[in-house]
Amino acid sequence: MSTAVENFIKAIYKNDKHDGNDTKPGNIAKKLGISNAAATDMAKKLASKDLLNYEKYQELRLTEKGSKMALNIVRKHRLWESLLFKLFDMSLHEIHREAELLEHQTSDFLANKISAYLGNPKFDPHGDPIPNEHGEITTVDNSIQLSQTQAGKSYIISRLMSDDKEFFDFCALHGLKFGNRIMVTNQFQNNKMTQISINYNTILLNEDFTNIIYVNEIN
Incomplete structure (x- = not known):
C-alpha cells in the first residue's frame, strides 16, 4: 500500500480511538492537510478494497481488514x-x-x-x-486525563497524547514524562486549571495540557 493510503487508514484509527474527533472525511482531510474532495475520493477507493465502510455524510469506519492494517502501521x-x-x-x-x-x-x-x-x-x-x-x-488502559484527577492525590504519568513540539519541549523542561510521579495539589474548576507538584517544583497547567496528559492513581 502507498504511504498516502497508510496515513489515511492510520488517521481514521487515531481519530476513532484517541483524539475524540469524529471520522467523517472532512475531519480526516483536516488531520492530513488534504482537501475534502481528496479525502472523499480516497474513502471511496478504500471502501472498494474492503478497508473501510463509506456512506455519504457518515463517519468512516474501518473494516476488520482496515483495522489490522492500521494496527500494523501503529x-x-x-x-x-x-x-x-x-x-x-x-x-x-x-x-x-x-x-x-x-x-x-x-x-x-x-x-x-x-x-x-x-x-x-x-x-x-x-x-x-x-x-x-x-x-x-x-x-489494559485504566488511565484518566490529568484534568479529571483529584487534589491531594498522587499519580503516575501514563501517556502524553500529542505530536506538538512545544508541548513536548515543555514536558521535557519540567520532567513530565512517562512513568514519572506527580502530586495534584489543586484543581481550579472554574478556570479549568490544574496545579501539580513534581520534583519539588509547582506547575500550573491549563486544560489544553491536562486533557492530553494521562495518569494512573497511586494507591
Missing part, C-alpha cells in the same frame, strides 16, 4: 519511536517525526526484529501501547 511507528529513544536519546517530538517516515519503509520481519531487540516492549516512550505482531493490544 506497531511499526511505536517500535521505531522506542528504538530511536533508546539508542539516540532523541526528544519525544524528534522520535515521532522520524517514525512517521520510517513506519512506511519497514517490513513485518524488521518490525519483529526491532521488537525482539527491545525486549518486546508494551509501551512506547509516550506511553502509547504497542500492538503485538498479531495486531493485538494486550494491555
Whole structure:
C-alpha cells in the first residue's frame, strides 16, 4: 500500500480511538492537510478494497481488514519511536517525526526484529501501547486525563497524547514524562486549571495540557 493510503487508514484509527474527533472525511482531510474532495475520493477507493465502510455524510469506519492494517502501521511507528529513544536519546517530538517516515519503509520481519531487540516492549516512550505482531493490544488502559484527577492525590504519568513540539519541549523542561510521579495539589474548576507538584517544583497547567496528559492513581 502507498504511504498516502497508510496515513489515511492510520488517521481514521487515531481519530476513532484517541483524539475524540469524529471520522467523517472532512475531519480526516483536516488531520492530513488534504482537501475534502481528496479525502472523499480516497474513502471511496478504500471502501472498494474492503478497508473501510463509506456512506455519504457518515463517519468512516474501518473494516476488520482496515483495522489490522492500521494496527500494523501503529506497531511499526511505536517500535521505531522506542528504538530511536533508546539508542539516540532523541526528544519525544524528534522520535515521532522520524517514525512517521520510517513506519512506511519497514517490513513485518524488521518490525519483529526491532521488537525482539527491545525486549518486546508494551509501551512506547509516550506511553502509547504497542500492538503485538498479531495486531493485538494486550494491555489494559485504566488511565484518566490529568484534568479529571483529584487534589491531594498522587499519580503516575501514563501517556502524553500529542505530536506538538512545544508541548513536548515543555514536558521535557519540567520532567513530565512517562512513568514519572506527580502530586495534584489543586484543581481550579472554574478556570479549568490544574496545579501539580513534581520534583519539588509547582506547575500550573491549563486544560489544553491536562486533557492530553494521562495518569494512573497511586494507591
